[in-house]
Amino acid sequence: MAEFLLEAKNVSVTFGSGSTKVEAVKNCSLTLRSGEPIGIVGESGSGKSTLARVLAGLQVPTEGEIYFNGEPVYKGSKSYTGEARRQVQMVFQDPYGSLNPQLTGLNAVAEAVRIHDKTNKDESENRALELLRRMGIAELDAIKKPRQLSGGQRQRVSVARALSARPTVLLADEPTSAIDQSAQAQLLNLFRGLLDDGLAIVLVSHDLGVIRYLTQRVYVMKDGVFVESGVTEEIFNDPREEYTKLLLASIPGELGVAARRKLNKI
Amino acid sequence: MSTHVDTKPKSKKKFIKEGTFGIYTGIFMLGSLVLAGAIIPRISKYGPDELASMPLAPPSRANFFGTDVLGRDVFVRVFDAVFIDLGTAIIGVAIPLVVGTIIGTLLGISQNKRVNSVVGSLIDGINAFPFLVFVIALIAFIGPGVGSIVLAISLVNWARYARIARTRAVVVNKQGYVEAARTLGFSKKRILFKHIIPNVSSETRAYALSDFIIVIIAIAALSFLGLGIKPPQAEWGGMIRDGKDLLTVGFWWPTVFPGIALCWAGIAVAFISEGLTRRMREVGTR
Amino acid sequence: MSTPAKPLIQIKDVVIGIPHKRRPTLIIVDKANFDINYGEMVGIVGESGSGKTMICRTMIGTLERRGGKIMSGEVIFEGQDLAKANDATWKSLRGKSIGYVPQSALAGPNPVLTIEAQLAEALRNTGDTKNIKARSKELLDLVKIRRVDTVMKQYPYQLSGGMRQRVMIACALATRPKLLIADEPTTGLDVTVQSQIMDLLKEIRSEMGTAIVLISHDLALIDEVCDRVVVMHAGATVEVGSVKELEKPRHPYTIALNSSRIDVAKPGSELVTIKGNAPSVGEWNPGCRFAERCSIVQADCKVGVHPELIGASGTHQSACIHTELLERI
Numbered sequence: 001m002a003e004f005l006l007e008a009k010n011v012s013v014t015f016g017s018g019s020t021k022v023e024a025v026k027n028c029s030l031t032l033r034s035g036e037p038i039g040i041v042g043e044s045g046s047g048k049s050t051l052a053r054v055l056a057g058l059q060v061p062t063e064g065e066i067y068f069n070g071e072p073v074y075k076g077s078k079s080y081t082g083e084a085r086r087q088v089q090m091v092f093q094d095p096y097g098s099l100n101p102q103l104t105g106l107n108a109v110a111e112a113v114r115i116h117d118k119t120n121k122d123e124s125e126n127r128a129l130e131l132l133r134r135m136g137i138a139e140l141d142a143i144k145k146p147r148q149l150s151g152g153q154r155q156r157v158s159v160a161r162a163l164s165a166r167p168t169v170l171l172a173d174e175p176t177s178a179i180d181q182s183a184q185a186q187l188l189n190l191f192r193g194l195l196d197d198g199l200a201i202v203l204v205s206h207d208l209g210v211i212r213y214l215t216q217r218v219y220v221m222k223d224g225v226f227v228e229s230g231v232t233e234e235i236f237n238d239p240r241e242e243y244t245k246l247l248l249a250s251i252p253g254e255l256g257v258a259a260r261r262k263l264n265k266i
Numbered sequence: 267m268s269t270h271v272d273t274k275p276k277s278k279k280k281f282i283k284e285g286t287f288g289i290y291t292g293i294f295m296l297g298s299l300v301l302a303g304a305i306i307p308r309i310s311k312y313g314p315d316e317l318a319s320m321p322l323a324p325p326s327r328a329n330f331f332g333t334d335v336l337g338r339d340v341f342v343r344v345f346d347a348v349f350i351d352l353g354t355a356i357i358g359v360a361i362p363l364v365v366g367t368i369i370g371t372l373l374g375i376s377q378n379k380r381v382n383s384v385v386g387s388l389i390d391g392i393n394a395f396p397f398l399v400f401v402i403a404l405i406a407f408i409g410p411g412v413g414s415i416v417l418a419i420s421l422v423n424w425a426r427y428a429r430i431a432r433t434r435a436v437v438v439n440k441q442g443y444v445e446a447a448r449t450l451g452f453s454k455k456r457i458l459f460k461h462i463i464p465n466v467s468s469e470t471r472a473y474a475l476s477d478f479i480i481v482i483i484a485i486a487a488l489s490f491l492g493l494g495i496k497p498p499q500a501e502w503g504g505m506i507r508d509g510k511d512l513l514t515v516g517f518w519w520p521t522v523f524p525g526i527a528l529c530w531a532g533i534a535v536a537f538i539s540e541g542l543t544r545r546m547r548e549v550g551t552r
Numbered sequence: 553m554s555t556p557a558k559p560l561i562q563i564k565d566v567v568i569g570i571p572h573k574r575r576p577t578l579i580i581v582d583k584a585n586f587d588i589n590y591g592e593m594v595g596i597v598g599e600s601g602s603g604k605t606m607i608c609r610t611m612i613g614t615l616e617r618r619g620g621k622i623m624s625g626e627v628i629f630e631g632q633d634l635a636k637a638n639d640a641t642w643k644s645l646r647g648k649s650i651g652y653v654p655q656s657a658l659a660g661p662n663p664v665l666t667i668e669a670q671l672a673e674a675l676r677n678t679g680d681t682k683n684i685k686a687r688s689k690e691l692l693d694l695v696k697i698r699r700v701d702t703v704m705k706q707y708p709y710q711l712s713g714g715m716r717q718r719v720m721i722a723c724a725l726a727t728r729p730k731l732l733i734a735d736e737p738t739t740g741l742d743v744t745v746q747s748q749i750m751d752l753l754k755e756i757r758s759e760m761g762t763a764i765v766l767i768s769h770d771l772a773l774i775d776e777v778c779d780r781v782v783v784m785h786a787g788a789t790v791e792v793g794s795v796k797e798l799e800k801p802r803h804p805y806t807i808a809l810n811s812s813r814i815d816v817a818k819p820g821s822e823l824v825t826i827k828g829n830a831p832s833v834g835e836w837n838p839g840c841r842f843a844e845r846c847s848i849v850q851a852d853c854k855v856g857v858h859p860e861l862i863g864a865s866g867t868h869q870s871a872c873i874h875t876e877l878l879e880r881i
Binding site for chain 2: 088
């Protein structure tokens, strides 16, 4: 049993070449233990989404390795296979592109259930409805097409779909950015419940408020590099880097106000 | 006092969906044309290639649309042409639609730079030419006839669909649900056929509807130029060609009636296309 | 607040509907009620579909273009009822006394114009065509854009989302409007950018005395930045008050919204969420439209018309008819 469930070692991702070269991720290393919630925080363009996709097996790193349960994930251009593939799932940022517009929520989740459980139509639909119910999507809404659902509902259907594979790791790329405050709260509660069930979560966000609520450790990313990392609580109370302080000061509401007050006093 | 001019909440009244008029009108028009095309040649007294009466007899109770320069009944000829004209057009749209969508989609999701570059250039190259000109040039090569028309049109038209499909496929490929399908371990085949192609073909199918009109007219034009469907088979374009020189001397019926049939088909499809667009627009507002 | 509370624009009992050729009019706002005073920053908070954007449109006159119609009520701007305004009136107001900044993701500077051209167009709207270049640079300065000369020559695609929003704000300020309406200006932008833009808005308010309406779904943000808050739910104004007054909300919806804020939540604790979803347009029940989601709902909440705002304008108003039960929440 490897020490870490998921590990990134010296991962770099470079797009393009010559004059159009973009180094999205530069030599990043991170670890994730079973059942642990960690965060990757940074602004747009920091490379956090790219890194998340590398962890999910969707983007081959230019350099470095990803290990799942001690085994390397990438072999050439292929990534996760077999058991490992189903254990690492991802929820994407844009709720409007996260669901196939032609499938109802139920069909989308049932399809995933059928593939993983290898059951027939009825059984997979039952399990799908159960998963959706757990995500707060009633049967009435499950049979709707995505365009009839709100952003928050779409995100929850996406989570239900990801859960159908019974994953041990869930990567969430800015899941709360495009939805209402009240929908955000619902989604975060769901994630917290999943943590209680033993799921490890990697939360990628630009909002430290959300990170603080959910994670135990956080990596602060800027321009492809981790500038700071550590226990979330400590980063909040005693940020070392200027950039981290800037992020703290920008959190909307009370947290940001408190952070600014503290920073101005120093 | 607030004015509740509105519907009671949870009203069960069934609303007429936007665009219904157009869609049903178009279907009705096409349907009646096809029906006439099936029935009339069967029940008509005259065959499409028979001498019916005096040449160039004006419309009368015996010959509703008059007779053409060879004495054939224009009425039965107009409707005899329905199947061949519409049928060829349907095939001329269906083949490029399927081929173009598949090739375009594969190109859009391909990571292979060389293939993308080569096939992409081919597509752009074909699209650079005006449609009809290219088709005519090809027919000059292949020779006239129904088969040639379909072949020539397919060889040119697939590229137009492929371009639409490629652009769309690139976008669809990046969408969350496709990436999710990958992390969920779906097979490549499933992802392509159940997730990517359906969402790409929604655009190419929409294009196909408007393309249908172009193809109908192209077939008629080709026959008009003598490059298409061989006589004596009745065909609108051919009939218009045969009759055009007679217009100036007052014999309008051999040309006008096939012309009306052509327009009727085109307008019917336009109605359907417009109706569908309106309906999609309404659904899209959320 | 040192500026006297004098209303600049008053929304009174406004009902907005979308008329349709073959169907009954769809009512989407019923009723909206609030005042914006001179020099004040007011936040309008609500979920999507609460009608907050529609109200916005009545204030800038784009309602009709979007198919909406004011069914009843008044929109009084400096003594004029905008609900009855015609095109000519709007031409003299829109972009002049009332400025608008749209949501970042939905609209932005014209992609085919350089920033310089964009600003020039906005400035021409003032009627004064002298010194356009200098005044353009001044505007960019006002929105804290550095490297003004470089930016003037750039196209929108070369700028980040935050910069583009600043340009939009600059264009809106060209005519030194009395009222600036910012419709979710930072939704979709990073929090760091959001924080900067909020600081900018606050400065504009204090330096130029512009009244600002900030539309958002984020109560924490509004709390931090605005003077007063208007809470909308399913097309109705349910609570109005100063930020201080809303620390003790008097409507179950506001209480619920407040409790679902993560900036005040304890990490890892259960977040309070609002049960269900707001009723969609066309599916409104009689009575209070929050009834289905309310934890202190009573029988009389579900009948009749939606409760009106109780309390005089300028005080802490609430549309709940059972405020005596609020402690139970």
